[in-house]
Amino acid sequence: MTLSALIRKRDTGNLATAIPAISATQPKGEAATVARIATVAVATPKEEKTASPAKVGAGDTATASRWWLIHYPDRDPLEVACYPDAIAAEPFAPTIRQPSAPLTACEEAAVRAWLALIEETDTATIAEVIEQCQRDAAAREYFTGRAAAELPKPDPFPDDRRTCDQCANLIARRCQAAKRGEIAASRNYEPIRDLPRRCEGYAPGADAPDRRHGRERWPGLI
Numbered sequence: 001m002t003l004s005a006l007i008r009k010r011d012t013g014n015l016a017t018a019i020p021a022i023s024a025t026q027p028k029g030e031a032a033t034v035a036r037i038a039t040v041a042v043a044t045p046k047e048e049k050t051a052s053p054a055k056v057g058a059g060d061t062a063t064a065s066r067w068w069l070i071h072y073p074d075r076d077p078l079e080v081a082c083y084p085d086a087i088a089a090e091p092f093a094p095t096i097r098q099p100s101a102p103l104t105a106c107e108e109a110a111v112r113a114w115l116a117l118i119e120e121t122d123t124a125t126i127a128e129v130i131e132q133c134q135r136d137a138a139a140r141e142y143f144t145g146r147a148a149a150e151l152p153k154p155d156p157f158p159d160d161r162r163t164c165d166q167c168a169n170l171i172a173r174r175c176q177a178a179k180r181g182e183i184a185a186s187r188n189y190e191p192i193r194d195l196p197r198r199c200e201g202y203a204p205g206a207d208a209p210d211r212r213h214g215r216e217r218w219p220g221l222i
Contacts (some may be wrong), residue, residue: 097137107133107144114147160217161196168203177201 070078082089111133115126132139169176170193178189183201185191200221202214215222 096135098135099137099140103130103134103140107140110147110151111143113151114143117151159196161198162202163196164191164193164199166205166208167199167201168205169201175201177203 066082066084068080068082070080072078108130111129112126115129120126129139129143133143134140164170164175167175170191173190173193175183175185175189175191177183177199178185178201179187181187183189183199198214198218198221200214200218202217204211204213210217
């Protein structure tokens, strides 16, 4: 008899869904890392216990009980029960559900960003998580779901304006694009230097990572 046949929900009596073990994380506020999959000793329950139950960790001596409260580091505990007439429990290899499509570059980037967010730096662990996401649909759904829920959301209305202080055309307080007649302004135009704006005469400064000029950045101004 397999473990999936032994475990049932306490209230409904229906079989509980067996979920393949997937690496989890420590709660926020602690040293957050991807936890390794643990092995848990499962006992054959012979009779119900009425005394206060003690928590049984991975590798602890097995405790006889019909009712079990399964604890997780990042979600609510799960209540499960075993049939009183069960005679044994055995491990089994769950069927891995293959993803319907390859892991996209955006999905991988999101998973890696989430691992960085929880301060997971072990390269072997990161590679293992990415490999799981490539071949296991359940693992991919878990990790991409955590990334979507916990990573900061991008600004839907990013401010792409620049100030004249950030423009290479501002020299000695005067706009060189205006001096060359590239924008509609006086040849001696002295702009407000710290006012954010979109300008077709903008030229990226030396430290600007985006090297596009104003006509490329804001083609609607032309």
